[in-house]
Amino acid sequence: MNDTLSPLVSIIICVYNGEKYLERCLQSAMSQSYKNIEIIVVNDGSMDNTPVIIENYVKLDCRIIVINKQNGGTSEARRIGVNRARGKYIQYLDCDDVLMSNAIGCLVNRAEETQADVVVAPFFFCEDGGRKESDSMEFEQMSGIEYLKCILCSRAYWAMWTKFHLRSLYDEGIERLGISFGEDVALSTQILVRSGKVVSINTPILDYYVYSSSVSHDLGERAYLDFNVYVRWFDDYIERNGLHEEFARELALFHIKNTQARLHWKKVKDVNKEMNRLMIELGDYPEFWKLLSRREKKIVTTYRLSSLLGYWRLYYYNWKNKL
Structure with missing residues (x-):
């Protein structure tokens, strides 16, 4: 494809204190074989050497656009980046990811031809010196709603950087939740519900580095608060858009997995509140029973006998640090 006649792609990189990895990320964006790109770097109030690194790279490549702002989290940083974007397509990139040199070209070609x-x-998972290709779904095309169902069934990924997409999908506005943990859930959901056609490529587009300190691995109290925000929002969004019946099975699975997550967070009182719905949904979809651990099955079985006994078992497991 002739780059002078090809669509502009906006690569949006949101960064907070990314001095360890940002240069590698920027170099991978600058080195794309597809040249008609703009690289929008949103510095979300970094306190380390990130601003200096960005300014040095701005001098090297006129396609880099820098936006400095006070720290406000991933959601706000992405909003600002998208508002500045002039491209036909958007590709998000985390500051510690590395794009393959032909990634944007492959994505543009597939988007334009279809x-x-x-x-x-x-993509590639990179962890502890190893590199493993992600599980991928190869398909000709499906609707965004069908693909969202695949994500809810763990056949695909929430991460926004796996979804090269039209800038015009933001034209109706995006609901921003002001969270970091789970931001991809909210944004992916809205983009996909608006998408009539989703297609795939089988070429990995980037190296995704897994660090124990990353936001997605943070199971602290702040992450749990964000978790509650996006779980409530997702249920409400599906209901408001008239999709509850169509997503009944996937929502049941979503709720079961969320209850399991609350167990890992050791939020006993919150788990107790979810048990009635959990038992109903396991009754409606008994095939999900196999997803529970042996201990989780014991908890549910006890709740079915008595909610008081079930709560006692739940409390006991938590006290013994067995959740």
């Missing part, structure tokens, strides 16, 4: 709203792609 006139798709979203192109999804596999």
Whole structure:
């Protein structure tokens, strides 16, 4: 494809205190074989050497646009980046990710030839010196709603950087939750519900580095608060858009997994509040029973006998640190 006749792509990188990895990320964006790009770097109030690194790279490549702002989290940083974007397509990139040199070219070619709203792609997990390709779904096309169901069934990923998509999908406005943990859930959901056509490529587009200190691995209290925000929002969004009946099975699975997450957070009182719905949904979809651990099955079985006894068992497991 002739770059002078090809669509502009906006690569949006939101960064907070990313001095360890940002240069590698920027170099991978600058080195794309597809040249018609703009690289929008949103510095979300970094307190380390990140601003200096960005300014040095701005001098090297006129396609880099820097936006400095006070720290406000991923959601706000992405909003500002998208508002500045002039491209036909958006590709998000975390500051510690590395794009393959042909990534944008492959994504643009597939999007243009199919006139798709979203192109999804596999990637490489990089952890402890190892590199493993992600599980990927190869398909010709499906609707955004169908793909959202695949995510809820753990056949695909929430991460926004797996979804190369049209800038015009933001034209109706995006609901921003002001969270970091789970931001991809809210944004992916809205983008996909608006997408009539999703297609895939089988070429991995980036290296995704897994660090124990990353936001997605943070199971602290702040993450739990964000978790509650996006779980409530998701249920409400599906209901407001008239999708509750269509997503009944996937919502049941979503609720079961969320209850399991609350167990890992050791939020006994919150788990107790979810048990009635959990038992109803396991009754409606008994195939999900196999997803529970042996201890989780014991808790549910006890609740079915008596909610008081079930809560006692739950409290006991938590006291013994067995959740």
